[in-house]
Amino acid sequence: MNICMTPHPFGGVLAVPSSKSLGHRDLICAALAEGESVVEHISPSEDIEATCRVLRHFGAQIEEISDTLPGRVSYRIQGGIRQGRNPVTVDCGESGSTLRFLIPLGLLTGRTVTYTGRGRLVSRPLQPYYAIFQSRHIAYQTADDGGLPLTVTGTLSPGAYTLPGNVSSQFFTGLLLTLPLLTGDSALYSSTTLESASYVGLTLDTMARHGVQVEEEKPGVYQIAGGQSYQPGRYEVEGDYSQAAFWLAAGCLGHDVKLTGLRRHSAQGDEVIVDIIRRMGGRITEEPDGLMASPSALKGTTIDAGDCPDLVPVLTVLATAASGTTHIVNAARVRLKECDRLHAMAEELNKLGGRITEEPDGLIIEGTGQVHGGCVQAWNDHRIAMSLAVASQIAEGPVQIDGAECVRKSYPRFWQDVAAMGGTYTEEAGSDE
Structure with a gap:
């Protein structure tokens, strides 16, 4: 056009x-909570649809319902990651947030997950995750140029993780959302000055509203207690x-x-x-x-x-x-x-x-x-x-x-x-x- x-x-x-950044995060946290949640006042977009699509593959039941504000929708979510054995392919559209936030969560499903996408997302950097996969012996396969489709098989274990802070804060968000669900404690460190630290702050704020706490010693240094659980509830997106x-x-x-x-x-x-x-x-x-x-x-x-x-x-x-x-x-x-x-x-x-x-x-x-x-x-x-x-x-x-x-x-x-x-x-x- x-x-x-x-x-x-x-x-x-x-x-x-509504804030697309908050919309992604609220939907993910609600999908990780056992029980029913409602996330209100979301402005529809292709990126939000992509996140809902992948979360459904991971086990959440997500239903679009009417909203009190014109041009907005609410989502009723029956949450909880579901274990499975069959491989699954998930389409992230062109949403970098969807892809980078949900790759670590895919490791909780027990499945082999193949991530696909369109446009420039196919070639946007994922090397920080590849380095973690290699150090943690998590099997993965990419396209010949290192991009999508990406197929990942393995599990995530508690421990110390390091990411570069000058590529994208989305990698930090993906791990921060996931690590509290593991049985043991973890730590996350930035190997460089953390850029877009406010986006990580947005993640921590959202997680806290959903009942999960992370200790931020300073930007780029996070102590994460394991064994936590997200809480269902009703959440509004600003x-x-x-x-x-x-x-x-x-x-x-x-x-x-x-x-x-x-x-x-x-x-x-x-x-x-x-x-x-x-x-x-x-x-x-x-x-x-x-x-x-x-x-x-x-x-x-x-x-x-x-x-x-x-x-x-x-x-x-x-x-x-x-x-x-x-x-x-x-x-x-x-x-x-x-x-x-x-x-x-x-x-x-x-x-x-x-x-x-x-x-x-x-x-x-x-x-x-x-x-x-x-x-x-x-x-x-x-x-x-x-x-x-x-x-x-x-x-x-x-x-x-x-x-x-x-x-x-x-x-x-x-x-x-x-x-x-x-x-x-x-x-x-x-x-x-």
């Missing part, structure tokens, strides 16, 4: 989609700061945008978007029922993306709209997402007249205030497509975004919400060639 955006400011009131970032940026570039459904002082690391925008001169005010972003004169700054990599695409748009130079640093891992997001944002915004220079671990953005129109690519990456939609507000002519359907991965209603917030676009089918 190709979307052609006519430059027009966004504005209005919007209920923010609004997503990763998705809110697009609308907060839009409000600074267009008309007032008010967002509801966000919890202030959240465990979500991407809440830092509020502080970053304010540091750039953006006007964001707190209201009793939400946050308001208002048109602002932005200025360049230095942004450390080590703990907020998902914000880099939309921050690149804000930096292009700002005066002066913005330097995004510590963002090398952004190259390992659904696409190489550093290259993609530089490539596409430069097509529109931006002035962006790539560095190995970041971007230098010279603010131009405006861009001209043109045709850009979404790179099969939801965050690229949504960021380019925000960029259309500062364009002098129409911006055509090819491959715009990729927003289904995390935010299927995005284009509907764009229209509801005053965005003007036409839609046409893309070519298969």
Whole structure:
């Protein structure tokens, strides 16, 4: 699907989609609890569907039920990992969270599990797990290039585990979710400075709400008591700061945008978007029922993306709209997402007249205030497509975004919400060639 955006400011009131990061974690913890749980207020997406699909293969019964909020669903879950002997193949779609969170859990099933996927997920790094498999004598087989499909046979034993902290925090989450269920105690260490530590904090916070405790001596050092169990219950998923970032940026570039459904002082690391925008001169005010972003004169700054990599695409748009130079640093891992997001944002915004220079671990953005129109690519990456939609507000002519359907991965209603917030676009089918 190709979307052609006519430059027009966004504005209005919007209920923010639920946190996809929390949705994954709440669903997994509920699926690991013996008994019935309900997880409420989840915004449907392909990634959430992938996690439910794999958890069903592992033994959880998951039923979608109605929700009290429009555009959201709840899930009734009869939890518990089920042992089995027959091999099983599970489809993780394009969800890196699903794959990396659930590989360790698959070792609790007693089955040979084959993990498949699509798109760039097939080649996203899994070496930290391979190193653990080798040291623990867990049998595994990959495709010739080391990617998916991945077949794993074996069991996970308690003990000391070490992971690199500069690849992805998702490996830490996968082990932290699983190790408390083993019979003995374990420890988990990061061999480097732990990047995206806030995402691990989100995992620990979610686990605690579901009845499982992990002692964090410091970021990257965790003591994990074995023999614990997740508790069933009713859990609500809060609004997503990763998705809110697009609308907060839009409000600074267009008309007032008010967002509801966000919890202030959240465990979500991407809440830092509020502080970053304010540091750039953006006007964001707190209201009793939400946050308001208002048109602002932005200025360049230095942004450390080590703990907020998902914000880099939309921050690149804000930096292009700002005066002066913005330097995004510590963002090398952004190259390992659904696409190489550093290259993609530089490539596409430069097509529109931006002035962006790539560095190995970041971007230098010279603010131009405006861009001209043109045709850009979404790179099969939801965050690229949504960021380019925000960029259309500062364009002098129409911006055509090819491959715009990729927003289904995390935010299927995005284009509907764009229209509801005053965005003007036409839609046409893309070519298969």
